[in-house]
Amino acid sequence: MSAGDVLAILGGAVVTVTLSLTGILIGLPIGLALAVLRWADVPVVARIVAVYVSILRATPLVTLLLLLFFALPNIGIAIGPVSAAILALVMNTAAFNCEVWRASLMNFPRDQYEAAQSVGMSAGLRFRRIVLPQIARTSLPGLVNEMSLLIKVTPVLAVVGVVDITRAAVRIGAETYDPLPPFLVAVALYAPIVFVLVSLQRWIERRQVLAEAAA
Amino acid sequence: MADSSKVLDVAGVSKRFGALEVLSDISFQVEKGETVCVLGPSGSGKSTLLRCINWLERPDAGQIYLNGVEIGINGAGVVMSDRELSRMRTRIGMVFQHFALWPHLTVLQNLMEAPVQVQRRPKAEVRDEALALLAKVGLSDKRDTFPAKLSGGQKQRVGIARALAMRPDLLLFDEPTSALDPELVGEVLLVMRELAHEGRTMVVVTHEMGFARDAATRVMFLDRGRVIETGSPEKFFTSPETERARQFLQRYAGDAANGKR
Amino acid sequence: MIHDFGIVWSERDLLLSGLGNTTILSVLSAIAALLIGLVLTPALMSKQPWLRGTVRGFVDGMRCVPFLLFAYIVYYGLPSLGVRFDNWTSGLVALTIYNAAYMAEILRGAWAAQPREPIEAGVAFGFSNVGLFRRIVLPPLLLAAGPVIGNQMIQIIKDSAFLTIIALPELTHAAASIQSRHYVPFAAFITAVFLYWGLCLVIEAGVGSIDRLAAARR
Numbered sequence: 001m002s003a004g005d006v007l008a009i010l011g012g013a014v015v016t017v018t019l020s021l022t023g024i025l026i027g028l029p030i031g032l033a034l035a036v037l038r039w040a041d042v043p044v045v046a047r048i049v050a051v052y053v054s055i056l057r058a059t060p061l062v063t064l065l066l067l068l069f070f071a072l073p074n075i076g077i078a079i080g081p082v083s084a085a086i087l088a089l090v091m092n093t094a095a096f097n098c099e100v101w102r103a104s105l106m107n108f109p110r111d112q113y114e115a116a117q118s119v120g121m122s123a124g125l126r127f128r129r130i131v132l133p134q135i136a137r138t139s140l141p142g143l144v145n146e147m148s149l150l151i152k153v154t155p156v157l158a159v160v161g162v163v164d165i166t167r168a169a170v171r172i173g174a175e176t177y178d179p180l181p182p183f184l185v186a187v188a189l190y191a192p193i194v195f196v197l198v199s200l201q202r203w204i205e206r207r208q209v210l211a212e213a214a215a
Numbered sequence: 216m217a218d219s220s221k222v223l224d225v226a227g228v229s230k231r232f233g234a235l236e237v238l239s240d241i242s243f244q245v246e247k248g249e250t251v252c253v254l255g256p257s258g259s260g261k262s263t264l265l266r267c268i269n270w271l272e273r274p275d276a277g278q279i280y281l282n283g284v285e286i287g288i289n290g291a292g293v294v295m296s297d298r299e300l301s302r303m304r305t306r307i308g309m310v311f312q313h314f315a316l317w318p319h320l321t322v323l324q325n326l327m328e329a330p331v332q333v334q335r336r337p338k339a340e341v342r343d344e345a346l347a348l349l350a351k352v353g354l355s356d357k358r359d360t361f362p363a364k365l366s367g368g369q370k371q372r373v374g375i376a377r378a379l380a381m382r383p384d385l386l387l388f389d390e391p392t393s394a395l396d397p398e399l400v401g402e403v404l405l406v407m408r409e410l411a412h413e414g415r416t417m418v419v420v421t422h423e424m425g426f427a428r429d430a431a432t433r434v435m436f437l438d439r440g441r442v443i444e445t446g447s448p449e450k451f452f453t454s455p456e457t458e459r460a461r462q463f464l465q466r467y468a469g470d471a472a473n474g475k476r
Numbered sequence: 477m478i479h480d481f482g483i484v485w486s487e488r489d490l491l492l493s494g495l496g497n498t499t500i501l502s503v504l505s506a507i508a509a510l511l512i513g514l515v516l517t518p519a520l521m522s523k524q525p526w527l528r529g530t531v532r533g534f535v536d537g538m539r540c541v542p543f544l545l546f547a548y549i550v551y552y553g554l555p556s557l558g559v560r561f562d563n564w565t566s567g568l569v570a571l572t573i574y575n576a577a578y579m580a581e582i583l584r585g586a587w588a589a590q591p592r593e594p595i596e597a598g599v600a601f602g603f604s605n606v607g608l609f610r611r612i613v614l615p616p617l618l619l620a621a622g623p624v625i626g627n628q629m630i631q632i633i634k635d636s637a638f639l640t641i642i643a644l645p646e647l648t649h650a651a652a653s654i655q656s657r658h659y660v661p662f663a664a665f666i667t668a669v670f671l672y673w674g675l676c677l678v679i680e681a682g683v684g685s686i687d688r689l690a691a692a693r694r
Contacts, residue, residue: 061634070661195540
């Protein structure tokens, strides 16, 4: 394995992180919107969201990816590998995030909301200033958990031809007929990323427990 | 040598946790039909003593004999295996402070579980006896209920029935009413009083002075791991011999004098 | 579009065979992972630092490695060390070992939340070893951990789809095969998605039953 090979793997790492971040950043607010729709029990839409979330949580990412990449052009929507990857990540993230946000919304103390109503805040103001800051805090551990899971499924992007850490590792392995070292390098690169996320999650949880104990 | 006419013979038992000596050279005997109440301030080692009797805690020194047979060390002088210990434990019934009922089983199943699984007695016989015991403690209608749905007093009565279902030679009570709301204590003490009057052999660790005064045949006062005083309840509560017993009683004078429970 | 679904229907044997493989693979590895997890959990809580450290390292390691990579290493990488599995065995081994780590962590968490006294009562009443474990320790533990284990099962089913990469004929691979031969991607993959959804609903129903049993006893 030469320096060029290592560079190729690192290049794949950049792609991984970029795609994951894009997926997360877009999926986060969408997940919140879905959660609010279900929590507010908007007729018809809430049910559709529930079904959507249920299906997405049951679907493997690779299947979703293949579906989007092959099926969308088939029904007239042209899509490239990068867009398909981002779309798959966003749909997946939104569905899982929805559940995390929803749990926070359901555990939100009702009386705070009523207090905001009684001082005449509008619905939008109530949500932005009272509800959102608090559920953002309580959802954080769950969201970080989702993020680390999301990173761990990005190798599947290799399936659709997007260059990724794994793909780079596979290519190098195929070229040099020695698959094990590139894989180990790939693992060695993934592991710290995920480890940092998991540690971050634990740290946030610990801080929250302490904050609650002090309160 | 063990005295096999006594149900329980505790000889020179000591126990330490780290640097702290919790029990120092405790010796006493319990005859059949006696109800011995173990009293003392918190930290005196009362619960530890009880738990040493059935080797839930292992004594660092001393011997414990049940009907003349040593618990914990077998005939060859070696520490008993789990199976040997298990056999001895089936002869001792224990009632726990926090009830310790098995949550995945109904009340009736709780009573039947150990007699069937450990003592290997026939199911039909165990069931009949269990139903009779439930009637005895006044909980026949709760037989198919899960413990989580019972009140504290009900749980403890089930706990007592469960211990009785093993047909034990000796009953151990570890602060049976300490975790109960005051208004639920009475129903449990009632059952315990009945057992004492029936002539069961019982060792009861408790703070209920009224019960000790009424139902005990003997009282043992422990402080900081030692037996300070022992004697009949009348003697202990009216004219204790030692200063420490006197101080202890002064703190609890109200309860004993009321004698309500 | 109807025509497309007609083609998929004509290939239903392949799809069902893929579904069967997915189900068998997932169930087998779930059971194996749970059993191995049951062995690893006491090690996780052991007082011996070397034992605890090793297992903890394994568990944390598996949680940081993407499953796809792990499956690759088992199938493509091990032959260079002299161990060659076929794709079915690789898939089963990878799924089992990977999820054994998760199961161990789940069981450890559930165990830590269990009250100690009822188990002590079990000892006091003469239960020991296997009997104590089977009748006193395990039932409440499984009732408490049921939903989380159910979630992990769903994860296993989804991870099994990754094994299409090593040409294991599971559900996604079947759908992709139908797609590549008949050019009916939408029909094929949507059908696969609904079949996965169906599996998931079955598991959620199972979890619901366990949760009802647990709620009655709570």
